[in-house]
Amino acid sequence: MSAVPSNITATEKVVPAASEAAGIAVPAVDPGGQTPTGGHRGTPMGSKSHTDGAWSERPVQTRSERYTSADVADFDEPSGHEVDWKLTPIKLVSDLISGELDGSVLESALTVAEPVDGFTLSWVSRTDERIASAGLPEDKASANAWSQFEKALAIDVTGEEPTSEYIVRRSGLGSAPRAAHTVITAAANSRGVVILENTGDARISENVEIVVKEGAHLTVVTVQEWNDGASHLASHFAQVGRDATLRHIVVSLGGSIVRVNPSIHLSSPGSATEAYGLYFADAGQHLEQRVYIDHEAENSRSRVKYKGALQGEGAHSVWVGDVLIRQSADGTDSYEENRNLVLSEGTRADSIPNLEIETGNILGAGHASSTGRFDDEQLFYLQSRGISEEEARRLVVRGFLAEIIQQIGAPAVEERLSRAVEAELTLTPGSVSAFTPDAAPDAAPTPAPEETA
């Protein structure tokens, strides 16, 4: 079976003149039936071939070729042109990417809501067998943290109660650059919900490993409600075992620069993942998420859904969704989507789904992306029932994001996050209704091309 790569981008910048664009680029098949060489990360390092310029010559970005290493020295300093860095304000986080980090354990910053049966927490050394059990860094910031952490936080899930929640809170990490490492391991056939809540000041680069063993069903929720000045670069690596399921949810509301990149490897037959994300970018905020689903094994299933709202001058969100269906992954069933709701002028939402399919023997693979403003017809409908414009907008945004919050499965956390989203909406009163309806195109979903090889 020859590789049928497909790269589809839908990048949109909403400026006062409101432009919407969605491009579909299907690379021409090389007559020789070979993929052009001239590599991505790895050999030779620092190759000039994957700058912006090279994109037009070689639009195929095969995620499988991406280099991995735990050693920060193996990665070149990013210039800002690399495909995985070009949308990030790297100058503002260069210390986290390649600078010296404090990798010591800051016990005082960590609190556990309450001990729960079926969950244990411990600090383990770098040589612990759990380290590197889920993956290795794919970028310099991740490798930088990996090179410098002193001890890892290990959370072991052994319980069998699907709804039991374990909440780990971090707060007060300070403003000096830090490294951290977390390993969450769900034992075979275990059940549980692990919630990582982040608040306060922080300047941190970190890795989170997640291992879901055979038959286990694990939910991991990471909530970023940092203070305004915080910067946070995180890579999550997950290995999902045979007939196991990982539900992974990223909620980013607070922080100056927040970049959370989950890589989920469906490495055993029957493994499944649901990856959800919710973000609300305010003025000047950069919220980024790069999701990678690697279908390695037969009959694996993935669903990715990220939804975001943007409001205020300079609010910027980035969503990149890479799905790789390897030749070994017969029977894959996969779908990814990203929806952005733009609430004011001056925001920018980048939304880039990429799908790479190496076998034709799959159940399905599809993707969708849309970025739009309020649907005027929704507002008219609500207003025609007496609801004020402001309240109507709130209802629509709340409804738009509720779909993700409802996936968390922990009622108290859902309730709290609903209120947090609400607070975001009222944060800059007036800006929500400052829009002239006439200038606002409907939130038209980009048609979702069904991709099957």
Add this chain to the structure above:
Amino acid sequence: MSVLEIRDLHVSVDTEQGAKQILRGVDLTINQGETHAIMGPNGSGKSTLAYAIAGHPKYHVTSGSILLDGEEMTTATVDARARAGLFLAMQYPVEIPGVTVTNFLRTAKTAIDGSAPPIRTWVKDVRTSMEALRMDRAFAERNVNEGFSGGEKKRNEILQLELLKPKFAVLDETDSGLDVDALKIVSEGVNRAKTNTGLGVLLITHYNRILKYIQPDFVHVFVAGRIVEQGGPELAVRLENEGYDRFLADIPAAADAASLVE
């Protein structure tokens, strides 16, 4: 006694080619408790009249008045008109993802009344109305119009009509796409609202099918953006038999307008 007066109403609509005049001087007075049917061919501007009354931002009143108990509505916001007592049952009700019917109804009722409805009577009222409209209880927890069938959407509109208790309701082709059973259920809902609250109804339709269930006091024939003939229920029967050709022939611009609008 409430009265809705439409005076020499001219309305244009935004199109890609610019503003286009649709309504060309509509005069109509509806008293509380009366039912007026507006019938006319495609493109005559019936739906434009409905949207203009509700205040859809795409439709611009270029001259004339819509007065509710003497109060000018054309300058009021969409929500203010609803709070004043106007209701539009839409031809194509809109989906609101993530907002449940329960939440939506309570929010709307609170906005219309100016205070939250007392919880116990409200829950009972909602349940009673839903049962009367043969709507399953599970409906209440579904997102507004999301995944509803055509008939379910129309019932949901009438549910709102019954619960929000407006003074005047515009029913924009509420009968379209309904099978005869659903048509009866929906019509009964409208008749209940008339009995219970003295609702005035402006019923927009192509066919006199619905007029068998909702008895009109007046029938108006709408052609090329204005009312060209008025009469009692017997006019609807005549239209059913003869069609609109007679009116279209009278007005040269009408055929042209009919081919351009809607």
